[in-house]
Amino acid sequence: MSEVPRRGPARVVIVGGSMAGVLAAAAVKDHAGAVEIVEAHELPEGPEPRTGVPQAVHIHMLQTGGAEAIETLLPGTVDLLLAAGAHRIPVTSHMVICSPEGWYRRWRRSTHYVISASRDLTDSVVRQQVLKDPRVRVRPHTRVVGLLGDRGAVTGVRVRAADGTEEDLRADLVVDASGRSSRTPVWLAGLGVTGLRHDEIDSGLVYASRVYRAPVPSRDWPMVGVQADPRLPGPVSAGGILPIEGDRWHVSLMGGPGGQPTRDADAFEPFARTLRHPLLADLIARAEPVTGVSVTHSTANRRHYYERLRHWPGGLVVLGDAVATFNPVYAQGISVAAQGALALRDILAGGFSAGAARAAQRAIARPVDWAWALATGQDIHFHTTTGRSPNLADRLLHRYVGRLSRTATGSFHAATALTDVLALQASPATLVKPGALLSALLGPLRRPLDGPTFTRAERVLLRRAGVIR
Incomplete structure (x- = not known):
């Protein structure tokens, strides 16, 4: 006898007021009578730092796939972000990127975009959109300490308040969005659900970031980046500049073991000058720092394969x-969470x-x-990476993608194939379809560029600011 989907008011408990948690609330609120977010800390009312988000101090952007997922869940959010000062950066016409294979061209026709803003602003705009719905409430200063139910079904959570008192919250659906500190693997084992597979692939990269007052107007300014090249000897390094609200630049530098950036503010610009090209150092040399340097060591790729468990409650x-x-x-986290929340919404439409x-x-x-294939498919080729080494198939694929990337420096078709995948709007498998294979075989259709591709208007601004002569 087939199961009858539950209809009518349902109660949903969400573990964590993270971006994923808030997007989960957006996904379920139209299918539930009540949604409660259980959060260990206080959620800020405006664009302020949220406790427990160390990665917020580093550059963030929404890929096209993520921005469109959020817009589907919460119509009008992108316009609200832009009105609050976020930037919509067309891809690739507003990108100055030095890839391992050379400088990418700024094609006149843009196929995608990224939304660039501080993490605090992005979180705030999305959070306000969700929490204005009367069906959604937050229980702050409360921790989830366990799941209720059994191997067959989870029926709620047990929570502990700041004063130590505990109570049970019953729910028709529990969504764990508690981040990398999630206790779900332990809780599942306690319910008798075992066999969970876990992967960790760590390149050892360390991030150092700070915010600058831009020396030029940041509206319509391109994103700038120098990517790491794992083929070079010595520690890998990379960096990027994103325009954010308030005429500021958010700058992040990355370095691998043996060449990692530090919190020393006086060493920030010199480290930028050690990248494969000195562009980032030249730009920030004329910019005014408005924050100190924040460093994060936790940059590993980690994954739990919940979808592969033989039994799921x-x-x-x-x-x-x-x-x-x-x-x-790779700027994927928020976008992947948004796409996952949208998938959840679509499934719950059936009850x-x-x-x-x-x-x-x-x-x-x-x-x-998709995101895992992109991130780990690159990171396994750094000689400092732990958790997995590339096999023959990995090396052959990496060589092919490198050739396609070199082709993209002089071929709009190849560039579009790559950006389709990077924007999380196409599977990495599309890179080996006939059209992409033919592009890689033909190679670049234009000669390689010998330096950064700033427009005439951008060069005028940079010259006035004393960045270039």
Whole structure:
């Protein structure tokens, strides 16, 4: 006898007020009578730092796939972000990027975009959109200490308040969005659900970031980046500059073991000058720093394969960093969480059946698969990476993608194939389709560029600011 999906008001408990948690609330609120976010700290009311988000001090952007997922969940959010000072940066016409294969061209026709802002601003705009719904409430200063239910179904959570008192919160659906510190693997084992596979691939990259007052107007300013090249001897290094609200530049520098950046403010610009090209150092030399240097050592790719478990309890879904975290250099985390939340919403349109949770977990895994392939497919080729080494197939694929990337420096078709994948709007498998294979075979259709590709107007601004002569 087939199961009848649950209809009518349902209660949802979300573990964590992270971006993934807030997006989960956006995904379920139209299918539930009440949504409660259980958060260990206080959620700020405006664009202020949220406790427990160390990565917020580093550059963030929404890929096209993530921005469109958020816009679908919360119509009008992108316009609100732009009105608050965020930047919509067309790809590739507003990108000055030095790849391992050379400088990318700024094609006149843009195929994608990224939304660039401080993490605090992005979080705030999305959070305000969700929390204005009366069906969604937050229980702050409260920790989830366990799952209720059994191997067959999760029926709620046990919570502990700041004063130490505990109580049970019953729910038709529990969504774990508690981030990389998630306790779900332990809780599942306690319910008798075992066999969970876990991967960790760590390149050893360290991030150092600070914010500058831009020496030029930041509106319509391109994103700038110098990417790491794993083929070079010595420690890998990379860096990027994103324009953010308030005519500021957010700058992040990255270095591998043996050449990692530090919190020393006096060493920030000199470290930027050690990258494969001195462009970032030249730009920030004329910019005014408005923060100190923040450093993060935790940049490993980590993943739990919940979707592969032979048994999955009804009433439980895991989302965002609680499923997988990625090296921040690839700017995927928020976008993958948004796409996962959208997948959850679509599954719940069919009702709160026990099978819905398993279907949602498998749907959430699809954008994770894409991002994981991108991030780990690059990181395994750094000689300092632990957790996995490239095999012959990995090396052959890396050589092919490198050739396609070199082709993209002089071919719009190849550049579009790559940006489709980087924007999380196409599977990495599309890179080996006939069209992409033919582009890689033909190679670049234009000669390589010998330096950064600033427009005439941008060069005028840089000259006035004393950045270039």
